[in-house]
Amino acid sequence: MNESIIASARQRAIEMLSRANIVLSEEEKQNIEIADLGMDDIENVGLEIVQYINNERYCAKELVEFPWQICLEHRHPKVSETNPGKMETFRCRWGEVYLYMSGEATPNPKARVPEYYKPYMTGWKEVILYPGEQFTIPKDTLHWFQAGPEGCIVSEFSSPSTDENDVFTDPRVKRV
């Protein structure tokens, strides 16, 4: 991504967070991570991240997704004897989010996935989250999510984030 795409995505995320009445410091606004997952297609794929805290015990973030933007399928495998892999809870704060994971496929899911990405979306068990609803991803389970037509803001509460250990289904992804 070039600098102007990053700046524009960041500005758009700041506006969505403001609309949802989530207050950030100026420093936090300027540090919003624009993660395109190596696809250089931020309109369709990636996420915008405000990381509040990530220490050795816990992690908390706001995740912003533009309308129909997708966070591609991945899982958080066991890392070591003392780290069983990241565990995470998604709480929808604004908009709507369609969450998918391994398991019995939901008929007529709400997601709209461009053909280019579809081959690497294997989990189609759907959970829809509206504001005030939340879901905890089962351990080491493949999952992905897509915002609805207005985009979404999701709080993520979790054990520590170690992005370098995430395993994506699509081999084209570059996370870190």
Added chain:
Amino acid sequence: MNESIIASARQRAIEMLSRANIVLSEEEKQNIEIADLGMDDIENVGLEIVQYINNERYCAKELVEFPWQICLEHRHPKVSETNPGKMETFRCRWGEVYLYMSGEATPNPKARVPEYYKPYMTGWKEVILYPGEQFTIPKDTLHWFQAGPEGCIVSEFSSPSTDENDVFTDPRVKRV
């Protein structure tokens, strides 16, 4: 506390959360914990808690404090070889909160503590948090906090909560 005091405190917390645009499910609203710390003086002491998640890895809550309401001084000691004690980050979402802990006392602190509680407030190092500001309490450190004139809403991100292990300075406190 009798049932009508609890119901009224819960309603007041619901209104404050709504004013801050924090969306809760109906079930969450009805389950807001009204913790008076055994003092039966909820106007002055205690807190109103929405617990989003508390599992074996992490915990996330919204804490509501009425105007000038105080969460009394306590610490989270080491529990066992595998549990070094609760670690927590407070992020102010709405209003203002005055946080105090052990360390060099701040001159002219903003807190207004009723005489009945003052003997058990030992930490006077002040950190003031406005919306968008946060602070992580150092390990096993005595701390307490008081809302400002409009009350406050604070997100707490932490390692798992085990209230029964909290150690309060005031021997009159009953937490669990």
